[in-house]
Structure formats: C-alpha cells, structure tokens
Amino acid sequence: MKQGSSMAPNLEDIDAKVKAISTRNPVYAEVSQWVGDLLAATVRASATFRPPELSLDPQRLPEAWSQGKSFLDPGELSLDWQQARVLYKQLVAMVKAGKDGPRQVEGLLQALAEEEGGTPKLMKAALTSDIEAIETAARELAVDPPVLTLLLRLSMRPALLEVARAVQNLLDLSQWNHGHCPVCGSAPKLADLSGEGGKRTLHCTLCETAWPYIRLQCPFCENDNSDDLSYLRAESEEGLRVDLCSRCGQYLKTIDLRELSGPIIVPLDDMATYHLDLIAQEKLEDNTAGKSRAI
Numbered sequence: 001m002k003q004g005s006s007m008a009p010n011l012e013d014i015d016a017k018v019k020a021i022s023t024r025n026p027v028y029a030e031v032s033q034w035v036g037d038l039l040a041a042t043v044r045a046s047a048t049f050r051p052p053e054l055s056l057d058p059q060r061l062p063e064a065w066s067q068g069k070s071f072l073d074p075g076e077l078s079l080d081w082q083q084a085r086v087l088y089k090q091l092v093a094m095v096k097a098g099k100d101g102p103r104q105v106e107g108l109l110q111a112l113a114e115e116e117g118g119t120p121k122l123m124k125a126a127l128t129s130d131i132e133a134i135e136t137a138a139r140e141l142a143v144d145p146p147v148l149t150l151l152l153r154l155s156m157r158p159a160l161l162e163v164a165r166a167v168q169n170l171l172d173l174s175q176w177n178h179g180h181c182p183v184c185g186s187a188p189k190l191a192d193l194s195g196e197g198g199k200r201t202l203h204c205t206l207c208e209t210a211w212p213y214i215r216l217q218c219p220f221c222e223n224d225n226s227d228d229l230s231y232l233r234a235e236s237e238e239g240l241r242v243d244l245c246s247r248c249g250q251y252l253k254t255i256d257l258r259e260l261s262g263p264i265i266v267p268l269d270d271m272a273t274y275h276l277d278l279i280a281q282e283k284l285e286d287n288t289a290g291k292s293r294a295i
Helices: 011-024 026-045 058-066 081-096 101-110 121-127 131-141 145-168 266-271 274-294
Strands: 188-194 199-204 210-213 229-233 240-245 250-256
Touching: 011 026, 011 266, 026 081, 026 145, 026 266, 081 101, 081 121, 081 145, 101 131, 101 145, 121 131, 121 145, 131 145, 145 266, 188 266, 229 274, 240 274, 250 274
Parallel strands: 188 250
Antiparallel strands: 188 199, 199 210, 229 240, 240 250
16 A cells, blocks of 8 residues: 555454543543444445445546646545445444434434435535535434434445545555645545654545645645644643644644554544534634734
8 A cells, every 4th residue: 555545444443442532531432432333333334345436547646636636526436325325224223222313313314315316415415525515404304413424424434445445556645745635635624643753644534544744734725824823732631632724714633643542543533522623613713703803
C-alpha cells in the first residue's frame, strides 16, 4: 500500500478503542459501546460484500492532482445498493435494541423509501456529504439526525473502504498537499499528531483515508497566517485538542497519538470527541460576535 494510506480497523482494534474511550471519559462509555457494536457489524458484513466495479485510470493522476482534484467523485460512485440496504436494516435492528431505539425504528426504515434512479436518495446525500438534506429528512421522519447520518454512512462503509483501498494502491498520498480527501474529495473531521515533532495526518469523514498535511495550515481555506490559527485543549484530557481558523470559521478535532494510543477509528473517535465540537462552535461564535461588535 502506498505511503499515507491507512488499514481498516479490525474487530480487535474496535474493541480496544471502545475500552480506551470508556476509561478515558466514562461519559462516553455507553455510546462508544453502541457505536463499536455497529462498526463491528460493518466489519463482519464486509466479508460478504461484493467489491464495487471501478474504472481506475492512473494516467490522469498528474494533471488531476496538480489541479487539486480528488481521484473519485462520490456522487458518481455506483455501489451495490442492495447490499447497503441489507446492512442498513441490520444496523437499524441493532438500534431498535437500545433504550431509545423503538421510537426511531419506523422513521429510520422509511429513510430508504425515496429513490433516484434506483439509488436510495439519502444514501446518495450521505455520499456527497449533503448534511442539510439528511437533517431535513431526519426532522420529517422524527429521528435523530446524528443517528440517521451514522447509519447511512456505516451501511456503505464496507464498499467505501474497498473503494479507498483500491484507489490508495495507485497513489502516493505523500504527494497530495490539499485539505480535502485525495480519494473522494470529502472534508476531514479528525486529525492526528504523531512521531517526532508531531507530524499531522488528516482523516477523511467518508472513506476514512488518511493523508499527511502541513501542521500550521488550515485544511479548509489553506490559510497559514499564524495570527488566524489557534487551538484549544480539552480540560483534564491529555492528547485532545481542537484547531481553529478564525479566517474561515472552521475547526478540526485533533488527537495526539504521542499521548493517546491509536489507531484512529473515525466513527468512534468522532463520537468520543463530541464535546470538542461544542467547545469549538462556542469559541468560533464568540469570535464572530466579537468581530461584529468591533465593526
């Protein structure tokens, strides 16, 4: 596998991560076990998933990459939607077993009813990171938006990891210097710091590809002015921080693997750092309000 790519976590990795999260922050113990169980179901399902049909042309790489174009367009991916549907229903059945599950099951199942050209509309929205469409549907279906988003993405996860693995075998990700995913173009939600000097690696929200990125630069707007870049550490939690950019108003949650054990497992680590989302959003809102008052 080429430099910068990442191996999908196995069942042992998931179990170890759930235990580490529960020990580090007991508030997340129950939900981390729940997400871990859902993730484990996607790992088991991957053994029977037929790999997507891909037409990969490495000859177009140099020109595309020089223009910052990712290798694939998620909106054009043709996945086995029947397999994804089956896994989605398995995941919904697991949600039903939870204490708040019965309230949401009907709406979660209805989420796949609407199609566009044989493709479940909301799965396509998850592929293209159309969070607004998913949140609107969640309100109409009376389900929790984060739960719907998670299940949609996890139902496609085995196929997307296969896609990422196939593409990564063609790429040297150390040559990619952009903040969006080199495989599918999605934005990162997580980063890690590791090794001497704390080299930064970004992690794709969708296909979980990992790639190296400049540490002192915003991956969303490529701003490298230190006056606009800052970070906040979570209180009493070593190894967790959130990097902020006051220029574009976006943030990136970061896990320091020199202080916390890896590997990064995007769905689990994203869930277990939800408090960093709240901290970052509050800080950026304060910054925006301060600028408005100054004007």
